[in-house]
Amino acid sequence: MRFQTTFEGPRRSVLSVAIALIAGCANGSSTSDNGSTGPATTGPSQASTPDGGSSLGGGSSSGSGSSNVGASSGSTSPEGDATTGVGSGDDGASSGDGASSEDGASSDDGGGSGSSGGSGSSGGSGSSGSSSGSSACVTGQTTDQQVVMLGDSYMDLANVGPTIMQDAGNRTFRHYYLAGAAMNYGGFNLNIPYQFDTSALMDTSVTNPTDIKVVIMDGGGNDILIDNSQCLTTPVAGDTTCHTAIQGTLNRAQQLLQDESSKGVQHIVYYFYPDLDPNVSGHEYAGAWLDYAYPLAAAMCCGSANVPASGDLSCHGNVTATTDCTWVDTRPLFVGHNNSADASTYWFMADNIHPTQPGASAIAAKVWAAMQQYCVAQ
Helix, strand or coil: CCCCCCCHHHHHHHHHHHHHHHHHHHHCCCCCCCCCCCCCCCCCCCCCCCCCCCCCCCCCCCECCCCCCCCCCCCCCHHHHCCCCCCCHHHCCCECCCCECCCCCECCCCCCCCHHHCCCCCCCCCCCCCCCCCCCCCCCCCCHHHEEEECCCCCCCCCHHHHHHHHCCCCCCEECCCCCCECCCCCHHHEHHHHHHHHHCCCCCCCCCCCCCEEEECCCCHHHHCCCHHHHHCCCCCCCHHHHHHHHHHHHHHHHHHHHHHCCCCEEEEECCCCCCCCCCCCCCHHHHHHHHHHHHHHHHHCHHHCCCCCCCCEEEEEECCEEEEEECCHHHHCCCCCCCCCCCCCECCCCCCEEHHHHHHHHHHHHHHHHHCCCCC
16 A cells, blocks of 8 residues: 655645646636536545555646656557548557447447548457448437546546537536546546546436446556656666556556446446657657556557457457447647647647646547447437
8 A cells, every 4th residue: 555645645746736826827718627528526636545656747728638647659640630430540449348229229240431440550450350230320319427437647638538528519528537637646536547436427417327338538647747757867678667567557547447337337448648759858768658547548449359469459248248448549649749849739738737728629539430430428
């Protein structure tokens, strides 16, 4: 068990506020909730528990979420500039695990059709190849109150959460994400499992808070960015501390996905972080650690057999027999947009961590395209 020092909670709060101010100045906004709507979170959001730790969460309401792990050299696909479709072309993700549609009927091979479902050298799910999408998507089976959004500053101050809801047709999903939240650290809503187990399931502003069919989330980056920030300048080879920290975060995330399934969640959509500029001071090994974590985290969601061997690791599989999981790799979207030396194409704020609105829009579009492909919350 990690015992928290007296000053750790305030430290997380101060760091979160500092990044928010930096990002707010960069984007001319000081709004913290991006104009998003939905039930208020429960419990004091800045307090922490013995699980410790804090997340950096920054950004502004006009910006877009932040990868808290850092730059990655693992994605080189130029088609990442497209903001629609998930795993299009040779980086497509497809289901071979019998993902279910919203009306409970599962398709023959669990995926949608079209260019976004094609398999290729870096796409497809395991040996299942591309999906045929033989079952039509039945819409109107999930209400906004049955969709919950969890996560950190990418969702919150970085504006990815509100942008996803906008892309979905200006819907109002229940959202409990908070800038500064971590997966294996933090307390109250600064801890992502708490967001689900307490804030969502015990939300008294909702008629039936436990009736949750869909979870849209990110998370885990702040576990490195703040709680183990030394990893950003530590080589992967020869290290044990950072490997242990990442594995602990993965284990906690896996427990959360299993917990969500046990509470009746049918579909989980999990997007991970994009590449930061490796030439920015303090990000020297951020990309290497992101590359290390990406396939492990994708396998947690989709199952290792469904994770592409390289390139875009977007995938689709099952967490349990009753819950499918769609993993969205955002790195290809930022190819050509993570060079801080070229301000005209740079998609990150002044903090070099949180994307600007074009980045948030790209992430949200890919997430929503994946949800359309697999008939999630349609």
